């Protein structure tokens with residue numbers, strides 16, 4: 001099954017637009033993980049198992065693993081999700097982009113080494129830098145468009161031919177790069193007006209990965225009303241810290257499940 005068909009099936013079967021972010025930070029883990037050499041894997045596995053029923057996707061962020069030398073834990077975590085929660089796609093958030101010959105290795109890293117269903121990609125180097133990802137028609141390519149961070153507008157809002165750069169990215173991805181129908185866009189929850197503009201540009205068939213609710217303070221109602229498609233789907237609303245670290249006690253997994261369920265229900269009120 002392709003990334004897009006898994007995602008659509010998951011939106012409907014789980015009735016959820018929640019993407020659970022997996023960003024391990026051992027200093028925030030519950031005390032019971034102290035002294036556990038495999039804490040990164042064990043913690044993320046527990047969170048994935050507790051939240052899977054409320055998730056349309058999982059999104060591990062690669063730097064959180066690589067900085068700890070825990071690439072092996074990331075590989076095993078994705079394998080665990082595929083085995084225990086088949087049908088829930090995994091988006092590797094690595095924001096890759098480089099000259100084509102190197103980008104091929106980034107595509108192999110995401111799709112062959114880690115077996116991710118989709119990857120985030122940086123469009124700054126142009127189409128040839130993203131082509132090795134686009135060519136994997138069964139996998140998703142989630143292109144940065146209007147990111148959630150405070151400095152997003154420094155470059156993404158620069159006006160070119162009368163329109164901000166992020167609108168050119170949206171247009172190019174939807175009209176030119178999406179030949180296999182495997183493209184999505186990152187548009188931050190912290191920018192509701194831009195979410196609406198980008199949806200108007202790309203239409204209903206390009207899903208958005210929307211980070212920025214929870215710890216970054218994005219407004220769920222504004223996200224959903226501005227960015228949903230005609231079917232009331234089209235979104236992967238991503239939350240990491242607010243789910244992962246909902247409790248530092250022994251009830252961490254239950255608290256994460258409650259946070260994911262509450263986010264799902266909040267989103268569904270506005271669909």
Ligand SMILES: O=c1ccn([C@@H]2O[C@H](COP(=O)(O)O)[C@@H](O)[C@H]2O)c(=O)[nH]1
Nearest residue numbers: 061147148188211214215216239240241
């Ligand atoms: O524009 C972007 C693109 C990616 N991210 C990533 O999403 C999560 C957000 O974590 P929270 O704890 O829910 O704030 C994190 O992995 C970022 O690297 C983003 O925030 N904004």
